[in-house]
Amino acid sequence: MYDAFPKTRVKVQGGFNGYSAIQTEIRRTKSNVIAVECYPAINEEEILERLIAPLEPGLIIQATEQFYTVEKVTTMIEENLTEDRIFGVVSHHQLQDFIDGKQQEILQQKIQTVLASNQSVVVYGVGASLLYPADLLIYADLSRWEIQKRYQSGTYSNWQANNAGEDPLRMIKRGYFFEWRVADRLKQQLFNSIDYFLDTHQANQPVMLEATAYFEALEQIARQPFRLVPFFDPGVWGGNWMQETFEVEQYKDNLAWSFDGVPEENSLLLATNTIQMEIPANNLVFYQPAALLGERVYDQLGKEFPIRFNYLDTVGGGNLSLQVHPLVEYVQKTFGMTYTQDESYYIIEAKDQASLYLGVKNGTNKKELMKALQHSASSGERFPDEQYIYQRPVKKHDHYSIPAGTIHSAGANTVVLEISATPNRFTFKLWDWGRLGLDGLPxxxxxNHGEPNIVISRDQDWVEQELCNQMELIAEYPEWQEERTGLHKTEFIETRRHTFTGKVLHQTHGSVNMLNLVEGEEAIIESLDHSFDPFVVHYGETFIIPESVKQYTIQPYGRSIGKQLMTIKAFVR
Structure with missing residues (x-):
């Protein structure tokens, strides 16, 4: 019953399906200067051919013409990109920093000349809104997961890069550390000026919605439970449990990951009475941060969604890489991030010989460990993990904390619900069992990054005492009980597990809540004051409760009535 395309119902009016209807609406506005601002990796050629050209304006300008050359832009951001294949440094640029003033002035004079002859002008592309004051501003948006798929296709470039077909990891790095940052800053600056939002996730099937209705939809979502559109990805260690259990993407060899709770990259699928529109979930964070996150969390972290849920499936697959996440000071000084990826592994499924690598064996010497890792990296010889790394068996519903600095890996035949802080690119692989990636490259x-972040004192004894199944009973009633579980005391995210056969009263604890139904077929979430419609979730689905809800109930539903269910909930302490 897992819903791989969950719709979020909103009560707003309007909307337009297809280029013909969108063109009719644009003509109705009788605008002299139209700007179609685009998020990076939008198919600008489709926008030009299917939307703009049929309008027959007197002048069409691609916004790229006002910016510095590809070479100069790349030179300006060299410090952000670095030579590394994966890691860069977060850019603090504005898109305006890359405008060639002289070229922009030439283009502006062209526009004025055309306008003087009573003809219309359309500017389109990334930065279109920066060229000339527009009478009509349309924002063409895209989610980051769709962008990553486009990079992998080999037919799209990064903004001002001309690098189609480049190593996708390098393209994603440029997106993550540079272009998504500047594009998000511009988008938020434009919120008060945008007239329409345009969805072009599906080729030649555009959907457009008035900005007033769009923002009203976001306000509604920030006050009700909702799900994101999950995405799935294969990997060299991937398994088949998700394919079989959730009945998704069974045509692929395996699925290693599912990202079902990452607003930074996932989409929201808005559904009204007339349209269905896919939008970046991050826009909800940008537009309704206090209602969604809570005032306390917003004050602490800004417009950053702090929690992420994702699956790691190795059933029928192999071990994850042996890895470590950076300590806070290191991620701040080295990459320009404000906080790091503390996490925990909640065991959803454990088949025969399922295990977890966590910490080092008692008495492990860090210099000897690094010498062995470096030898394996340079020679290709097997790293003798059994000499250095602590490995323990796991069972279903175990919960293991993994604070930054702890060596870890999920073993084969395991399904993990990974609950972590949001920064998601800062995984330092120490050993990958001698494998190549799906792209055939090592x-x-x-x-070099891993060594200074390994906390060698996290040995077997410490791990067993501090990180393994740290359960504390919080409350117990005839129909339900609540336990604090999983996240270490040094981490800012707290997790609670509820086991129940009846109605459970939940508090948001002054923070956005992210939950997953980890046992049972169906549950229903309801409002105490009827401020939102009842919301049904199924086994394995991740869902979000905005802080503005304050209180809500969860109870068995449908075929689960009379049975025992379990949820895991995360929030910012």
Whole structure:
């Protein structure tokens, strides 16, 4: 019953399906200067041919013409890109920093000449809104997961890069550390000026919605439970449990990951009475941060969604890479991030010989460990993990904390619900079992970053005492109980597990809540004051409760009535 395309119902009016209807609406506005601002990796050629050209304006300008050359832009951001295949440094640029003033002035004079002859002008592309004051501003948007798929296709470039077909990891790095940052800053600056939002996720099937209705939809979502559109991805260690259990993407060899709770990259699928529109979930964070996150969390972290849920499936597959996440000071000084990826592994399924690598064996010497890792990296010889790394068996519904600095890996025949802080690119692989990636290239190993972040005192004894199944009973009633579980005391995210056969009263604890139904077929979420419609979730689905909800109930539903269910909930302490 897992819903791989969950719709979020909103009560707004309007909307336009298809280029013909969109063109009719644009003509109705009788605008002299139209700007179609585009998020990076939008198919600008389709926008030109299917939307703009049929309008027959007197002048069409691609916004790229006002910016510095590809070479100069790349030179300006060299420090952000670095030579590394994966890691860069977060850019603090504005898109305006890359405008060639002289070229922009020439284009502006062209526009004025055309307008003087009573003809219309359309500017389109990334930065279109920066060229000339527009009478009508349309924002063509795209989610980051769709962007990554377009990079992998080999037919799209990064903004001002002309690098189609380049190593997708390098393209994603440029997106993550540079262009998505500047594009998001511009988008938020334009919120008060945008007239329409345009969805072009599906080729030649555009959907457009008035900005007033779009923002009203976001306000509604920030006050009700909702799900994101999950995405799935294969990997060299991937398994088949998700394909079989969720009945998704069974045509692929395996699925290693599912990202079902990552607003930074996932989409929201808005559904009204007339349209269905896919939008970046991050826009909800940008537009309704206080209602969604809570005032306290917003004050602490800004417009950053702090929690992420994702699956790691190795059933029938192999071990994850042996890895470590950076300590806070290191990620701040080295990459320009404000916080790091503390996490936990909640065991959803454990088949025969399922295990977890966590910490080092008692008495492990860090110099000897690094010498062995470096030898394996340079020679290709097997790293003798059994000499250095602590491995323990796991069972279903175990929960293991993995604070930054702890060596870890999920073993084969395991399904993990990974609950972590949001920064998601800062995994330093120490050993990858001698494998190549799906692209046929060696998977990047980063011992230079890993070594200063390994906390060698996290040995077997410490791990067993501090990180393994740290359960604390919070409340117990006839029909339900609540436990604090999983996340270490040094981490800012707290997790609670509820086991129940009846109605459970939940508090948001002053923070956005992210939950997953980890046991049972169906559950229903309801409002105490009827401020949102009842919301049904199914086994394995991740869902979000905005902080503005304050209180809500969850109870068995449908075929699960009379049975025992379990949810895991995360929030910012």
């Amino acid at each position: 998977r990047p190993v980063h011992l």
